[in-house]
Amino acid sequence: MKNILILVFITIYVLMGCSMPHNTLSEVENKDGWQLLFDGSSTNGWKMFNGSDTVVGWTVEDQSLVALGKGGDIGGDIVSERQFKNFELKWDWKIEPQGNSGVMYHVIEDEKFAAPYLTGPAYQMIDDLDFPQELAEWQLTGADYAMHIADPDKKVIKKAGEWNTSRIIFDNGHVEHWLNGVKIVEFEAWTDKWFELKNSGKWENAPEYGLAQKGHICLQDHGSKTWFRNIKIRELPDKPKSFDLFNGDNLNGWVEFGSEKWYVEEGAIIGENGPDKEYGYLATTRYFNDFDLSLEFKQVKDGNSGLFFRSLLEGTKITGWQVEIAPPGKDTGGVYESYGRGWLIQIPEEKEDALNYGEWNTLRIRLEGSKVTTWLNGKQMIELEDEKIGQAQGRIALQIHSDSDVKIMFRALKLQEL
Structure with missing residues (x-):
């Protein structure tokens, strides 16, 4: 019996000695x-x-x-x-x-x-x-x-x-x-x-x-x-995915903010001012942080719009950043911060002719950490490093500007996560 007790105590001692201390690796x-x-x-x-x-x-x-x-x-x-x-x-x-x-x-x-x-x-x-x-x-x-x-x-x-x-x-x-x-x-x-x-x-x-x-x-x-x-x-490691943000048929994967008009016609998302001519947004249901995004847009009327990234919405109040989509001479491809610092970077004047107003244009946006680069119809428009952008996350959103007579079309929205 004594030997058995000794063996038990030894076993307990060994187990206690082998147990790992708390809060250690x-x-x-x-x-x-x-x-x-x-x-x-x-x-x-x-x-x-x-x-x-x-x-x-x-x-x-x-x-x-x-x-x-x-x-x-x-x-x-x-x-x-x-x-x-x-x-x-x-x-x-x-x-x-x-x-x-x-x-x-x-x-x-x-x-x-x-x-x-x-x-x-x-x-x-x-x-x-x-x-x-x-x-x-x-x-x-x-x-x-x-x-x-x-x-x-x-x-x-x-x-x-x-x-x-x-x-x-x-x-x-x-x-x-x-x-x-x-x-x-x-x-x-x-x-x-x-x-x-x-x-x-x-x-x-x-x-x-x-x-x-x-x-x-x-x-x-x-x-x-x-x-x-x-x-x-x-x-755990990231596993980047690719997305077709628009399926060509309906607005699945998107949510509307505001009373402006968003609908699908002829394989394109169309945004128009409503009777109040207020701001309106069509935003992705999910967040996208680092990505390479390409899309096509066509300004049918006025064309004062934008693509927001890493943005948060409360009704039609949006905080974040937009890549400008605007009429000629208004910095399409530049980056603007809403409810904050305003223009972070405008495009050089000599690049304004890259926009084909009233026709289909291709816009590309690459967002990686704090760095933003944009291209319009294959021509690089801006390159920007901004710490505040690097710290943010949020939705992608298409905009209709207020106090305008906007009609704009979007299609072929393809995103690759980075």
């Missing part, structure tokens, strides 16, 4: 490109959402990053200083009884958004077993909150106060949620089915929800004490 993890988002002793690498680098309402205890439960629907959340695009994220967590929290990704920091969940999809973390109110399936732990439910037949969750291990994989739109070693959610972002879900539920009135291709990781303080540790991430 193994040799294999280092080799595979994993990075720590929490060092186990400080809030370095985190900041308040839309706020300062000084983290409040959180503390570090027992090698855990702890939300103290002082937050609410708005306020209290922290975000990673770094942004991530395609990644695998894993972490350990536990929550107090009847608690509610979550982890979000692709969060955009901007004064337009009062809370991270208005842009960032959430991995739900909640006390499934003892929450005081009845929960819908899309509110339960592991769900892609308010979008995709966690498979109840596969899910194993620990009770409040015990540690769980979770994982999110975002791989070029392919998304997986894991809980305690089991995959419980899997879906494809930005498909027709995804947009149908987004536009028919909680996010119907949150137009930018889930569209960002990159952004901050967010840890939520939703009014419950929550512990996080072993927060690790590894970035």
Whole structure:
């Protein structure tokens, strides 16, 4: 019996000695490109959402990053200083009884958004077993909150106060949620089915929800004490795709902003002023960040228009940048910033004759990081480097200018991601 006890103690000692300390990377993890988002002793690498680098309402205890439960629907959340695009994220967590929290990704920091969940999809973390109110399936732990439910037949969750291990994989739109070693959610972002879900539920009135291709990781303080540790991430490679932005038949993949007229005729998108002669936009349903885009346009009347990129819309207020499409002598191919600095670059006067007014023209735009290059009918118009452009993301949008008599046609919109 004594020998057996000794053997048990030796086994326990060996196992404890072989166990990996919290908030560290193994040799294999280092080799595979994993990075720590929490060092186990400080809030370095985190900041308040839309706020300062000084983290409040959180503390570090027992090698855990702890939300103290002082937050609410708005306020209290922290975000990673770094942004991530395609990644695998894993972490350990536990929550107090009847608690509610979550982890979000692709969060955009901007004064337009009062809370991270208005842009960032959430991995739900909640006390499934003892929450005081009845929960819908899309509110339960592991769900892609308010979008995709966690498979109840596969899910194993620990009770409040015990540690769980979770994982999110975002791989070029392919998304997986894991809980305690089991995959419980899997879906494809930005498909027709995804947009149908987004536009028919909680996010119907949150137009930018889930569209960002990159952004901050967010840890939520939703009014419950929550512990996080072993927060690790590894970035995954981009897999650029090509898109025909217009199918030649209808406006699938586009959404209208404003009361101006957008329709399809003879294989072209046509934009016209409505009776109010206000601004109008036809924007892609999804975001595009780095790309090489070509399109053809024809100015039937007036022709005061533009193609916006990395832009956000609130009704007909658009923030972002446009490649100008305008009548002769008005800098077609130049870049203008709306609600900001105005013209960033106009085209040289000697290049104005590149525009074939009233005929079909070919416009090409290459956008890579902070660099924008445009061509009109094969002639380079501008080349621009701008830090603010490099930090942004958003939609592509076609414009109808206000106070004009505009009729313009677009076709052959082809985009290659970079």
